[in-house]
Amino acid sequence: MALYACSLVLTPSVSAQTLNTVVNFTGTNGASPAATLVQDSDGSFYGTTKAGGTSANCNSGCGTVFRVMPDGTLTTLVDFTGSNGYGPVAGLVQGSDGNFYGTTVYGGDDGLGTVFRVTPDGTLTTLVSFTGAGGDPLGSYPAAPLVRGSDGNFYGTTQAGGSSTNCSSGCGTVFRMTPDGAFTSLYSFKGGDGGQPVAGLVQGNDGNFYGTTSRGGSYGYGTVYRVSTLGTAFTTLVNFNLKNGSNSNAGLVQGSDGNFYGTTVGGGSSPNCLTGCGTVFRMTPDGTLTTLISFDGINGSNPSTALVQARDGNFYGTTSEAGSSDLGTVFRVTSSGSLATLINFNGALGATPDAGLVQATDGILYGTTSKGGTKAGTVFQLLITKGDFTGDGKSDILWRYQGTGSKQGYNQVWQMNGTSYVTSISLNTVSDLNWQIGGTEDFTGDGKTDIVWRYQGTGSKQGLNQVWQMNDTSYVSAISLPTLSDLNWQIGGTGDFTGDGKPDILWRNYVTGQNMVWQMNGTSYVTSISLNSVTDLNWRIVGTGDFTGDGKSDILWRYQGTGSKQGFNQVWQMNGTSYVTSISLKTETDLSWQIGGTGDYTGDGKPDILWRYNGGGAKQGFDQIWQMNGTSYASSVSLNTVSDLNWKIRGPR
Numbered sequence: 001m002a003l004y005a006c007s008l009v010l011t012p013s014v015s016a017q018t019l020n021t022v023v024n025f026t027g028t029n030g031a032s033p034a035a036t037l038v039q040d041s042d043g044s045f046y047g048t049t050k051a052g053g054t055s056a057n058c059n060s061g062c063g064t065v066f067r068v069m070p071d072g073t074l075t076t077l078v079d080f081t082g083s084n085g086y087g088p089v090a091g092l093v094q095g096s097d098g099n100f101y102g103t104t105v106y107g108g109d110d111g112l113g114t115v116f117r118v119t120p121d122g123t124l125t126t127l128v129s130f131t132g133a134g135g136d137p138l139g140s141y142p143a144a145p146l147v148r149g150s151d152g153n154f155y156g157t158t159q160a161g162g163s164s165t166n167c168s169s170g171c172g173t174v175f176r177m178t179p180d181g182a183f184t185s186l187y188s189f190k191g192g193d194g195g196q197p198v199a200g201l202v203q204g205n206d207g208n209f210y211g212t213t214s215r216g217g218s219y220g221y222g223t224v225y226r227v228s229t230l231g232t233a234f235t236t237l238v239n240f241n242l243k244n245g246s247n248s249n250a251g252l253v254q255g256s257d258g259n260f261y262g263t264t265v266g267g268g269s270s271p272n273c274l275t276g277c278g279t280v281f282r283m284t285p286d287g288t289l290t291t292l293i294s295f296d297g298i299n300g301s302n303p304s305t306a307l308v309q310a311r312d313g314n315f316y317g318t319t320s321e322a323g324s325s326d327l328g329t330v331f332r333v334t335s336s337g338s339l340a341t342l343i344n345f346n347g348a349l350g351a352t353p354d355a356g357l358v359q360a361t362d363g364i365l366y367g368t369t370s371k372g373g374t375k376a377g378t379v380f381q382l383l384i385t386k387g388d389f390t391g392d393g394k395s396d397i398l399w400r401y402q403g404t405g406s407k408q409g410y411n412q413v414w415q416m417n418g419t420s421y422v423t424s425i426s427l428n429t430v431s432d433l434n435w436q437i438g439g440t441e442d443f444t445g446d447g448k449t450d451i452v453w454r455y456q457g458t459g460s461k462q463g464l465n466q467v468w469q470m471n472d473t474s475y476v477s478a479i480s481l482p483t484l485s486d487l488n489w490q491i492g493g494t495g496d497f498t499g500d501g502k503p504d505i506l507w508r509n510y511v512t513g514q515n516m517v518w519q520m521n522g523t524s525y526v527t528s529i530s531l532n533s534v535t536d537l538n539w540r541i542v543g544t545g546d547f548t549g550d551g552k553s554d555i556l557w558r559y560q561g562t563g564s565k566q567g568f569n570q571v572w573q574m575n576g577t578s579y580v581t582s583i584s585l586k587t588e589t590d591l592s593w594q595i596g597g598t599g600d601y602t603g604d605g606k607p608d609i610l611w612r613y614n615g616g617g618a619k620q621g622f623d624q625i626w627q628m629n630g631t632s633y634a635s636s637v638s639l640n641t642v643s644d645l646n647w648k649i650r651g652p653r
Contacts, residue, residue, distance in 0.1 A: 019330070019343050020603070021350065022072045022366070023379035027052045029076055030064040031376035033368035034354040035091040035145070036305065037068075038100070040120065044069050045358075045366060045379070046077075046100055048088035052376060053079040062086040062107065065100075065118050068379055070360070077122030082107050084126050085114040090145040090200070091355070092118075093154070095179055101127075101154055103142040112140035113158070115177060127181030132161030132170060137185040139173035144200035144251070146177070147209070149229065153178050155186075155209055157197040162188030171195035171216065174209070174227055186231025191216045193236050194223035199251040199306070201227075202260070204285060208233075210260055212248035221246035221267065224260075224283060237287030242267045244291050245279040250356070251306040252283075253315070255335060256501055259284055261292075261315055263303035268294030277301035278319065280333050292337035297322045299341050300329040305356035307333075308365075311551055313501025314447055316342075316365060316382075318353035327351035327372065330382060338446040342393055343382065345369060350378040357382070362549050364605040386545065386607070387440050387599045387652020389413045389449050390425070391472050395599030395652055397610065398451070400437055403646025409433060413473050419601050419625055419637040425473045434461070437650035438491025440597075441503035443523050444469045444479070451651070452481075452505060454491050463487060467523050479523045481505075488512070492541030493653040495553030497577050498529070506555065508534075508541045515541070517577050529577045538565070542595035543653045545607030547571045547631050548583070556609070558595050567591060571631050586626075586633040592619070596649025601637070602627045612642075612649050621645060 025031050031052030037045040045068050052061040053076070062080035065088070080086055086107030092100040100118050108114040108129035115128035132138030139158030146154040154177045161170040162185070171189035174197070189195050195216030201209040208226050217223035217239040224238035240246050245264030252260040260283045267276035268291065278301055280293040295301050300319030307315040315333050323329040323344040328351060330343035345351050350369030357367040365382040372378060387395045394416055401410040409431035415422040434457025443450045448470055455464040463485035469476040488511040497504045497517045505518040513535035519526040538561030547554045552574055559568040567589035573580040592615025598607045606628055613622040621643035627634040 019349055020381045020383075021373060021378050022070070022381055023068055023074050024373040025049060025052060025376040025378065026374070027061065027376050028054060029074060030066055031061060032370045033377050033379070034089040034370050035368070036356040037358050037366050037368065037379070038092050038094060039358060039360050039366075040067075040094065043361070045360075046092050046094075046120075047368065047379070048090070048092065048102060049377070050087050050089045050105075050370075055079050055081045057082040058086055063088050063104065065092070065102070065122070065124075067120070070362075070364075070381070072379075075122075078118055078124045080104065080107065084108070084124060085116055086111075089143050089354075093146045093148050095148060095154075096152060097179060101146050101148075101179075103144065103146065103156065105141050105143050105159075112161070113142045115142065115146070115154075115156070115181070115183075117179075117181075128177060128183050130158065130161065132158070132173070132185075136161055136170065137163040137173065137188055138183075139175060139185060140170065143198045147201045147203060149176075149203055149209075150207065151229065155201050155203075155229075157200060157211060159196050159198055159214075164188050164190040166191040167195055172197045172213070174201070174211070174231060176229075176231075187227055187234055189213065189216065193217070193234065194225055198249040202252045202254060204254055204260070205258065206285065210237075210252050210254075212250065212252065212262060214247045214249050214265075222248050222264070224248070224252070224262070224287070224289075235287075238283060238289050240264060240267060242276060243269070244289055245281055246276060249304040253307050253309060255282075255309050255315070256313065257335060259335075261307050261309070261335075263305070263307065263317060265302050265304050270294050270296040272297035273301055277322065278303045280307070280315075280317070280337075280339075282335065293333055293339050295319060295322070299323070299339065300331055304354060308357050308359055309501070310359050310365065311363060311496065311501060312442070313445070313496075316357050316359075318356065318367065320352050320354050320370075325351075328353045328369070330357070330367070332447050334445045334447055336445055340391065340447040345372060347372045349373070350380055361551065362605050363546060363551060381605075383600060383603060383605050385600045387449055387597070389470065389473050390415045391448070392417075394418065394603075395601055397597070397599075397649060398437065398440060398651035399642075399647050400650045401646050402433055402648050403644070407646070409435075411437075416601065418603055419639065421640050427473060428468075428475045432457070438465075439494030439503075439505065439653050440651040441494040443467045443503055443520065445502075445522055446471075448472060449652070452491060452494060454484075456487055456490075458487075465491075481523065482525045492555070493544040495544035497553050497574065499552070499576050506541060506544060510537055513537060531577060532579045536561070543598040543607075543609065545598040547607055547628065548573045549606070549630055550575075552576060556595065556598060560591055567593075569595075583631045585631060590615070597651050597653035599652045601625050604629075606630060610649060614645055621647075623649070 030049030065078035085104030139161035194213030246267035351372030543556040
């Protein structure tokens with residue numbers, strides 16, 4: 001339900017369609033999904049639709065529970081009928097028993113909503129039928145997903161009901177439920193401390209639960225609160241006042257920094273919407289609130305779902321309104337408040353995303369839209385790519401001219417549309433060829449790809465390292481890193497090897513065979529971590545990427561020597577900074593073929609390998625991509641030929 005109307009003219013913003021539609025809902029197989037998906041251990045996703053299905057007991061269907069495979073194979077597991085529930089708008093949570101638990105807003109014995117359990121094959125059990133009108137502590141109309149607490153029980157909220165009579169239908173509740181359905185009402189909101197909690201709970205590192213209310217509080221615009229597992233200790237942490245946000249319908253997420261992040265439907269500083277276009281905020285555990293983003297009705301409005309912190313450390317979310325087609329957006333925001341609009345929904349690709357995103361085990365983000373597609377909403381996937389300099393969510397190619405003459409030190413980006421060349425974009429020239437590019441990652445936390453440089457010459461600059469902060473293809477500034485004057489140490493690539501969501505720098509010593517990782521905190525050096533040594537110096541580090549699909553950066557090697565290993569390629573599977581195993585790839589014995597980097601050029605969420613032919617003859621300057629399926633070679637895709645061999649591919653890597 002849209003609470004705030006925007007009155008403005010939208011101007012177009014650039015956002016390439018990097019989104020793949022996985023499912024189009026048609027009505028009979030479900031309609032209007034409004035819930036975040038959950039992934040099972042077998043790779044499939046489970047979710048709900050608030051309408052559709054085959055039951056004639058509700059005007060547009062009573063809703064469904066479904067399972068969908070990443071390839072789009074959809075199975076309807078439950079058709080709600082009204083008596084067993086109606087209108088689920090919340091996602092599911094998987095219990096320790098492997099079953100899924102969820103809520104319906106309506107239906108059940110008294111039409112006031114239910115809590116249910118469903119097995120992976122679709123056997124439904126109604127565990128709770130809510131009966132609580134105003135003054136009844138049981139609660140009614142649950143719209144929030146459950147959360148499984150550290151004690152194995154489930155915790156949730158209801159929008160209405162509860163023991164307080166300060167609201168006409170009750171101000172809402174917090175409850176606990178055991179896996180077998182034993183129900184305890186823990187807290188009844190009173191209005192002044194918050195009311196109508198639409199969002200679910202998150203259990204913080206301290207063991208308490210944190211949540212939001214859409215109404216009530218000191219100003220009537222909702223609150224953020226903390227409640228103990230027994231419900232006996234309750235604290236209102238934030239009272240929204242419109243300026244700092246209003247009417248939060250979204251649950252919180254606790255970031256890797258220990259703070260909580262969330263959204264509000266309205267409020268904020270923009271005058272483009274009647275009562276604000278909504279916000280993204282950060283809150284410390286003690287309740288100190290910082291507004292990170294005030295949406296302006298052009299870059300989005302009405303964010304009503306929880307954020308997800310992805311492996312890159314950034315937060316991803318949706319707005320159900322605004323964007324270039326006024327049909328909603330997908331956005332990325334850093335912990336410091338840098339916003340990037342990734343997707344503008346256009347109807348055909350979906351519209352009105354009322355649910356949050358989930359990052360799958362393969363790193364791909366999945367979500368739903370409640371409208372659009374071919375009829376009644378969609379399931380979609382969004383890829384996070386490496387080496388995107390043009391802000392379209394697709395991997396580009398970074399080049400440096402290593403020859404002399406008029407082009408000496410030129411740097412440029414090939415903007416790519418998958419494996420198709422679009423255009424060349426010139427970057428700043430660095431004519432001193434001792435400056436060499438070592439890697440590409442977002443070191444400054446603004447959601448943009450930066451460039452790592454190393455000075456491989458002697459003199460006063462010997463061993464200097466720096467990051468070029470980039471705003472897409474525009475140079476912003478150079479940030480100095482620690483100097484490493486021993487030039488035998490060379491940068492092999494970049495990746496998050498320490499699991500903190502921030503890119504690190506991978507080094508190899510081409511005299512001793514030592515390998516190490518510089519753990520980085522943004523552009524600040526933290527410590528050095530030694531990896532296994534490889535004393536055969538013909539083994540060259542040529543790239544990084546998650547080739548094994550476990551969400552962790554692996555290391556790509558190529559054997560540049562002769563003999564029995566000539567042209568071997570392999571991946572070191574890494575568990576953080578710990579070596580797990582070596583996985584052999586396809587051999588390429590012609591050593592003139594050299595690996596320039598890795599990126600997802602085929603849009604499947606898996607790293608591919610970028611090659612350049614640095615020899616003479618008929619193949620001189622050939623460029624191609626090995627499409628990879630994990631560590632398995634799939635096919636080769638030819639790119640444009642660049643016959644001048646002074647042009648070297650330097651990224652992404």
